[in-house]
Amino acid sequence: MAKIIITCAVTGAIHTPTMSDALPYTADDITAQAIAAHEAGASILHLHARRPEDGGVSIDPAHFATFLPRIKQATKAIVNISTGGSLKTSIEDRIAPALAFSPEMCSLNMGSMNFSFHPLARRYGSWKFDWEKEYVENSDTYIFRNTFRDIETVAKALAPHRIKFEHECYDVGHLYNLRFCMDIGLFKPPIFIQFIFGILGGIGPEVDNLVFMKRTADRLFGKEYHWSVLGAGAAQMPLATTASQLGGNVRVGLEDSLFIARGKLAESNAQQVAKIRSIVEALGCEVASPDEAREMLGLKGGDQVGF
Numbered sequence: 653m654a655k656i657i658i659t660c661a662v663t664g665a666i667h668t669p670t671m672s673d674a675l676p677y678t679a680d681d682i683t684a685q686a687i688a689a690h691e692a693g694a695s696i697l698h699l700h701a702r703r704p705e706d707g708g709v710s711i712d713p714a715h716f717a718t719f720l721p722r723i724k725q726a727t728k729a730i731v732n733i734s735t736g737g738s739l740k741t742s743i744e745d746r747i748a749p750a751l752a753f754s755p756e757m758c759s760l761n762m763g764s765m766n767f768s769f770h771p772l773a774r775r776y777g778s779w780k781f782d783w784e785k786e787y788v789e790n791s792d793t794y795i796f797r798n799t800f801r802d803i804e805t806v807a808k809a810l811a812p813h814r815i816k817f818e819h820e821c822y823d824v825g826h827l828y829n830l831r832f833c834m835d836i837g838l839f840k841p842p843i844f845i846q847f848i849f850g851i852l853g854g855i856g857p858e859v860d861n862l863v864f865m866k867r868t869a870d871r872l873f874g875k876e877y878h879w880s881v882l883g884a885g886a887a888q889m890p891l892a893t894t895a896s897q898l899g900g901n902v903r904v905g906l907e908d909s910l911f912i913a914r915g916k917l918a919e920s921n922a923q924q925v926a927k928i929r930s931i932v933e934a935l936g937c938e939v940a941s942p943d944e945a946r947e948m949l950g951l952k953g954g955d956q957v958g959f
């Protein structure tokens with residue numbers, strides 16, 4: 653049985669500081685939590701930046717520069733930079749951090765969609781920072797734009813950097829989009845697909861859907877792909893556990909869920925990594941080291957990055 657790659661998505665662009673004191677947004681906190689998540693067993697660190705003064709989402713390369721070199725110095729982890737970190741800006745802006753830092757991996761979202769978390773707003777009566785309420789409430793107006801032209805722009809702009817993509821697929825149609833993009837030569841195997849369940853606008857978090865996505869991907873990609881599962885919110889641990897038993901890899905982290913158990917906020921990203929690690933090990937699986945993950949995914953190497 654192949655070893656399981658644990659990805660940790662450390663902070664993201666959905667949750668806001670009011671929702672959890674554990675959500676990191678300063679350079680020191682993102683660095684410390686990323687390093688601790690790696691030490692707990694995550695071989696891939698999926699990273700977004702935040703404004704250090706108020707936790708606002710950021711795609712500014714200058715903010716990434718405050719933590720990327722420190723993480724590289726302290727770990728052998730694979731750094732994966734998000735290209736989906738803003739629902740409001742152009743794809744050219746969204747790929748600026750990946751272009752600037754040439755990581756081993758970056759995310760690539762495989763279709764346009766509604767992407768909403770506005771129901772979260774009802775849970776909070778007051779907010780730590782001014783921007784948060786409007787940001788969360790207005791997410792029911794956002795269209796997460798990832799057209800075929802956008803995907804092609806990312807693939808071509810980043811091709812010279814030999815970056816492996818985490819292909820974010822939020823619904824079954826996104827798998828067909830990815831197959832089409834492979835057929836026109838944009839991506840070469842082995843590809844790495846993140847099946848995403850439970851985002852409002854995407855496919856729901858039922859096990860049936862996981863099996864459906866996996867069966868469809870098997871048909872479309874055969875042996876040319878690796879896959880991982882991200883369940884949003886309460887679906888995080890159950891779906892990751894299920895994926896681990898079907899031969900998949902897993903993603904956890906405060907980007908995807910703020911909780912460690914029903915009604916109990918996680919203290920850190922590392923706590924979630926440790927939990928999924930203990931579950932999969934208890935079920936007889938082994939966790940991949942960063943170098944093992946590099947080999948499985950065909951990555952260029954930690955010495956080839958630009959930070």
Ligand code: KMH
Pocket residue numbers: 661664665666734735736737759760761820848851907
């Ligand atoms: N926040 C996740 C549902 C990205 O960074 O490109 C998807 C994500 C997107 O990680």
Ligand code: ZN
Pocket residue numbers: 661664665698700734736759907
């Ligand atoms: Zn992300």
